[in-house]
Amino acid sequence: MDGGTALAPVEREESLTEKVYRSLRGALTGGRLAPGQRLVHRTLAAELNVSPTPVREALLRLVSEAALELDARGIAWVPRLELPRYREIMELRVELEGRAVARATELATFTDVARLRDLHAGVAEGRRTGNAAQVLRENERFHFALLELARMPVLARVVESLWLQAGPTISLLFRPGTSAVPGAHPHMDLLAAMAARDPAAARQAMERDLRAHGALIEAALERGGG
Amino acid sequence: MDGGTALAPVEREESLTEKVYRSLRGALTGGRLAPGQRLVHRTLAAELNVSPTPVREALLRLVSEAALELDARGIAWVPRLELPRYREIMELRVELEGRAVARATELATFTDVARLRDLHAGVAEGRRTGNAAQVLRENERFHFALLELARMPVLARVVESLWLQAGPTISLLFRPGTSAVPGAHPHMDLLAAMAARDPAAARQAMERDLRAHGALIEAALERGGG
DNA sequence: ATATCGCATTTGCTATAGCAAACAACAAGG
DNA sequence: CCTTGTTGTTTGCTATAGCAAATGCGATAT
Structure with missing residues (x-):
């Protein structure tokens, strides 16, 4: 019985808690849950056809990650992001994703960069067709693939x-039409810098990318969007 | 009925999940749970005289914060920190706590700095008496008070x-005697820089502080402590 | 019309129960 | 002595039940 050495280890199928967690997470980043929305665990459980327990666990997990908050009564809800907090998040993203992309530039192979180029094509297509949801979704995939390359x-x-x-605030306020920044998309500069093995330039491109997006959201927040 | 306006709002007493969470958290940072230790939720529940549910929730919360991990079977355990990951954590702490202390230096009042001085006295006392647990505990209070001042x-x-x-790895490996760095404690430089309203100097002092601690742990990890 | 009281409902929290998979220990066989 | 099979135990996961506090609503009184 040794033909088995070629077999991959069986994947333990994910628990219900995990499934509910992923579903909620997708709903948050995908803009299907708006700031202010309340999430009553029993109701959600009924909708998802599971018992309240895994739903409650998934909600508490999101609370511990600050993606949700509990009101005075303990009911989970999607927090409204005030401008100062949004700015703080963006500052941290600039620093951390900047670091990551610099590191990724040192480590990435030609193939890795090519894959990123493919991922950016999805973003570009969404922009052309004015599909905000697609832009956000593909942009997320691009950034996370980049993070992966940094090995951090x-x-x-x-x-x-x-x-x-x-996520929820961005989804709520982002409109791709508005973001017609002159010149090439920062992702293109970023990819060029990576191909040229220039970590500092890659980092700067990432910073431009984040700040361009960020400025749009900030403007909308100032108009009272939060 | 307006005598009530002076009353503080009644504090909703924390849930059992919260209590268990805090207890475990304290045990992790306090060195009472070593890397490798397994935490079986039913057993723990019996020890704490509560039902398995809140214990399970607290454990899952710690897992979602990467303070614990689940093994293949789903049992929570205290992960062993490999050197690369420890280094990554320290790099991030240097950046983030450095940022925070620079900001805190801009915002702190004289009273705030005095309070930090008091907190550092606890660290100094622990050093004098060679009480490792005290040093770690008071050091944590010092750093968190500082973070509070940054309003981030x-x-x-x-x-x-x-x-x-x-936390667990640091508690396991830290010995205050070893850390007899020449010169004043970096906290003193940090406090002086804050009093002088010099954010850059404060940041540098913080970096020295973190790297001094960090070097001790790294050395111990390299000796095979993890 | 407004305020107040009371009751039914909602809802989070904790406990308990049952299931299934993994594990451990031990017995039987080679 | 080592392997194999069996059986009992452990343990995470999900469902369910009951409690208590908060809430909401309608009735009643002023």
């Missing part, structure tokens, strides 16, 4: 958490 | 999470 798991986890905190 | 809640939360990830 602790940092990556922090950025994911920041992403999740800002 | 998102950053503070991230640092707390990093602290928790490194």
